[in-house]
Amino acid sequence: MENRMELIFDAASHLFINKGYARTQMKDIAKEIGLSTGMLYVYFTGKRDILSFLLKGTITPVFVTQEFELPICSVRFDSLDNEIMEAFEQNTKAFSAHLDDITNYPLEQMLSDAFDIISKYGIGCLLIEKNQDDLGKLTGYYKEYRQKFYDQMLSYITKYMQNGTFRPVEFPQYVARLIVETLSWWGMHISNDAFEIQKNISVEMAKSVCMDNLVHAYKR
Structure with a gap:
């Protein structure tokens, strides 16, 4: 689990920074780490939640490696x-x-x-x-x-x-x-x-x- 979340963090951050959030699709992130798009939705309910996950992981690095109740959704990022x-x-x-x-x-x-x-x-x-x-x-x-x-x-x-x-x-x-x-x-x-x-x-x-x-x- 920890390794998978770190892979998602690295792949999504690279794409959102270099390709842009608007131009990146869930399938692009999945492809980057060798997952099916459907499997990525097992981890996150949508692309916006991945962006929030990245921002949260930047200010609190240990957040990326903790265990989560899946899929990760927007409620977790209200504040x-x-x-x-x-x-x-x-x-x-x-x-x-x-x-x-x-x-x-x-x-x-x-x-x-x-x-x-x-x-x-x-x-x-x-x-x-x-x-x-x-x-x-x-x-x-x-x-x-x-x-x-x-x-x-x-x-x-x-x-x-x-x-x-x-x-x-x-x-x-x-x-x-x-x-x-x-x-x-x-x-x-x-x-x-x-x-x-x-x-x-x-x-x-x-x-x-x-x-x-x-x-x-x-x-x-």
């Missing part, structure tokens, strides 16, 4: 939007914890924490980004969360420049954007929706490459 928004809020609060005093929060640690946040929730974020019309208010909330994350990154860069640990840059607002996009590329895009997806790259390896580049580029 999902609120759970996702709460996860965003907690991340925003946690990442801002050192903004008032960065004395004991070096650039390397800030970048490491930022990468971990992005990679942890990467699949869920991509599902929202690639299927905005299908996720209603969650899309709007996600856009607000992204803006807050960028604002926090810019604030950290500004403070590191002020204390002399970040090399001076002429346009910190664009450097902040570049750093967020670099973290996002290595933290979630390279293994999910890059032109040449690198499935064989581990999160640890991707983080090592990303950190090496960013720290050497900006640490003073």
Whole structure:
């Protein structure tokens, strides 16, 4: 059971991210993992429930491997939007914890924490980004969360420049954007929706490459 649900998670997330939720049919997911379409309906009552399953599994990874009463239906996900928004809020609060005093929060640690946040929730974020019309208010909330994350990154860069640990840059607002996009590329895009997806790259390896580049580029 656990293996089957993980296979569904991987196959459906890949299709919803790269093909799109609207263009993906139940038969496409079933084919991806070698099931009949009828057998997939044994596990889920419909495609929307699979999307909810993916989003829930992103914010609560252990959810994917638990035992379920089948088929999984929409009732299980009644509070999902609120759970996702709460996860965003907690991340925003946690990442801002050192903004008032960065004395004991070096650039390397800030970048490491930022990468971990992005990679942890990467699949869920991509599902929202690639299927905005299908996720209603969650899309709007996600856009607000992204803006807050960028604002926090810019604030950290500004403070590191002020204390002399970040090399001076002429346009910190664009450097902040570049750093967020670099973290996002290595933290979630390279293994999910890059032109040449690198499935064989581990999160640890991707983080090592990303950190090496960013720290050497900006640490003073």
